[in-house]
Amino acid sequence: xRSLLPGLLLLLSCLAPCTAHAEDQLGPxxxxxxxxxxxxxxxxxxxxxxxxxxxxxLIACQRWELFLPEGGRPWGRISVGARCQAGPQQAxxxxxxxxxxxxxxxxxxxxxxxxTLTEHDMKLVEGELSNQAADVLSTPTxxxxxxSRASIAAGRPLQRSLxxxxxxxxxxxxxxxxxxxxxxxxxxQGIAISSAGRGETLRVRLPNGKIVRGIASEAGLVEVQL
Numbered sequence: 001x002r003s004l005l006p007g008l009l010l011l012l013s014c015l016a017p018c019t020a021h022a023e024d025q026l027g028p029x030x031x032x033x034x035x036x037x038x039x040x041x042x043x044x045x046x047x048x049x050x051x052x053x054x055x056x057x058l059i060a061c062q063r064w065e066l067f068l069p070e071g072g073r074p075w076g077r078i079s080v081g082a083r084c085q086a087g088p089q090q091a092x093x094x095x096x097x098x099x100x101x102x103x104x105x106x107x108x109x110x111x112x113x114x115x116t117l118t119e120h121d122m123k124l125v126e127g128e129l130s131n132q133a134a135d136v137l138s139t140p141t142x143x144x145x146x147x148s149r150a151s152i153a154a155g156r157p158l159q160r161s162l163x164x165x166x167x168x169x170x171x172x173x174x175x176x177x178x179x180x181x182x183x184x185x186x187x188x189q190g191i192a193i194s195s196a197g198r199g200e201t202l203r204v205r206l207p208n209g210k211i212v213r214g215i216a217s218e219a220g221l222v223e224v225q226l
Contacts, residue, residue: 026052026064026094030080033066034098037074042138043102043129050095061087074098076130100130104157105137111152117143122158135160146197165197168219177204177214181226190222 027049034047052058063086072078079093108123115121122143129136137143137158146163169175169192177190188206196202196216204222205211214224 025061026058026082029064029066030082030094030096033080034074034096037068038098038100041075041098041100041129043100046099046101048097048099050097052092052094057088057090058092061090063087073134075100075134098130099128101126102129103127103138104129104132105140105143107152107154107156107158109154111148113148113151115148117146117148117163119144127157132157133159133161165200167195168198169196169202169216169222171195173220175204175220175222177206177212177222177224178217179212179224179226192222 030049031047034049038045038047061084063084065083065085067081067083068074069079069081075098077095077097080096081091081093083091103124104127105122106125108121111117111121119140122140124138124140129138137160142160143158143163146165149162149164152158152162171192171194173192175190175192177188179186179188190204190206190212193203193205193211198216198218200216201213202216202222203211203213204224212224214222217223
């Protein structure tokens with residue numbers, strides 16, 4: 001038993017440093033990855049990385065490739081994928097959170113359906129943006145002069161999807177459609193199925209009957225990106 005004691009003490013003394021080393025491989029990589037992905041977000045950003053199981057296999061990995069699931073965005077509660085690129089083949093997902101705090105625009109009073117917004121209809125407040133919809137507005141200029149698509153309760157965050165710009169394309173109007181696919185650009189004619197303001201999405205029926213979705217760029221022009 002005494003002959004085993006030095007080896008046991010050596011193993012115990014190595015556990016804490018070895019675990020820290022394992023976390024130093026993945027933890028800092030996660031921090032750098034999420035910091036880079038969230039660098040362009042507005043407001044104050046706080047990154048929280050969830051717990052993940054440590055094992056001998058994980059400890060042996062010296063380099064990780066990190067990624068977000070397809071369609072994922074660095075906002076709110078997310079799951080970060082990690083694949084080992086130097087060591088035992090393995091992959092795992094780490095629950096994380098990117099908390100974003102800053103100013104957002106809310107309704108200063110009840111806004112009825114079809115109202116054109118003025119500066120008296122809105123105000124800026126501090127809040128957690130990552131708890132809001134992705135299209136929440138943060139400056140008054142984004143909402144001034146737009147028309148409400150629905151009744152908006154006082155205190156509700158103003159979202160781009162709740163407001164409409166003055167229509168530059170009307171439903172049933174003939175429009176020019178510019179379709180871009182990489183460096184290729186094709187022009188066609190079409191009939192707008194819905195009305196849209198500048199920068200808004202609408203559907204257009206092409207001469208062959210196909211329906212495409214594009215952005216109202218200017219009066220009579222719809223841009224489609226494939």
